[in-house]
Amino acid sequence: MGSIVPVPITPQRFAGKIVFLTGGTGGLGAATCELFLAEGASVFVVDLHAHDIASKLSKTLHFQKCDVSDPVACEEAVRACVAHFGRLDVLINCAGRVGPVTDVPGMPVEEFQKLIGLNLGSVFYLSRVAIPQMIKQGGGAVVSIASTSGLAGDYGLCAYNAAKAGVINLSRAMACDHAKDGVRVNVVCPGYMITPMSAAFETQPDMYADLLDGIPQGRGCDPKEVGRAVLWLASDEASFTTGTTLVVDGGWGARSGAPKFTKYM
Template identity: 40%
Template sequence: MYQSFAGKVALVTGAASGIGRASALAFAQHGAKVVVADVLVADGEETVRMIKDAGGDALFIATDVSKASEVEALVRQTVAHYGRLDVAHNNAAIEGALAPTASYTEEDWDRTINVNLKGTWLCMKYEILQMLQQGGGAIVNTASVVGLVGTMGLPAYCASKGGVVQLTKAAALEYAKAGIRVNAICPGATYTPMLNRLLAQPGAETGMLATIPLGRISKPEEVAAAAVWLCSDAASYVTGHTMVVDGGLIAQ
């Protein structure tokens, strides 16, 4: 059964809240030892406490995924503490500024791309190097439905998430024969701190709900379940796949 991650080590970035926290908790529930990574120390340590309170084993490592030295240290410390790295969910991201393309500042563009796209690449780079030494592994990257269909007012976020989709496909092809599977999830609207900030705009939630065939916004646990499945043995023949978890949004 895919639920068994016993004896495996999972690394989740952006695990201080939202989808990342739900993913870290799910991996731990299914038997993995979990490394929780985030820039938000107190909330990241709270995720670790939640895992330990449920009987799991977890470690927090403060990490800015946009900085190569910190990502390299994250993987190195993971292996030093647990001895290996089997699974990685690269989930850390920011929404960036809310502004149309021509009004976007270079500073906001660079920051969003550096965290969301460069950060995912850096995580993959060091995770893959470790997995090559072990003879395999599984990686899932969090992209977004707006990396597939776009939306107004978030040009850097859309570009970064579209880039994550293509980066996932490239790495999946490069490392398939090495036993490393690489997939992506594309969440739609999901109740996270990021979405809550966007929903603060007048009428935003009503307008969003009107676009979702299932008529509701997802819970983080529903998206995390997809990430866990893609990293499990049940998905052993799945690589280079972009799994949409959006309540039917882009089927329209």
């Protein structure tokens, strides 16, 4: 029998790497930030709200307030990251918001534009500044958080559906354009994560039961379960993976939409 190669407890896949992370004080952002820090990265967090990050700041964790729906603020934040840490290896686009539950006639134009600017525009605004920096350094990785809501339509989430679908195809286009530059671009589509964004679900018992019933694993996930997929795509382990969409949803998208036969027959 050959010798057993020990698996390191903390792989340190990001030692020396600089990660620019949006929405980094929210549920998924904070969980992903913790995973990156544990694996040796330095993280430049931008978010509209500081939440509880002030107590965690360190030599490897920097926070800057930034509205990522503003293209000028996005450009300034990327430059601030490079000025602070000297480089930028990984861009994680995690900031997002669902918006009001309404159909197209009920959606105010200004709200639609805001939701597209935040959920989709931010990915474009940041990538257009971060990618040239990565190319200058010899390569890098972009991972954007879309949603299962980017893969199909929902009732009452028209702007969110449009924006998240846009994130997926924008990422495919960037993956094609920058593959030979050494920049990989991928997307993670979470299903139901237990975060502040989805906290209201539990307050509506009928809707919540319906939601869980539709997930083959029968539960929402800890955001770290999605964060681990983000880290894999951002790491060199995913060296031949670009332009892909990784769905992390407890089996939600595996369903055809037919009734749950085993429940009724």
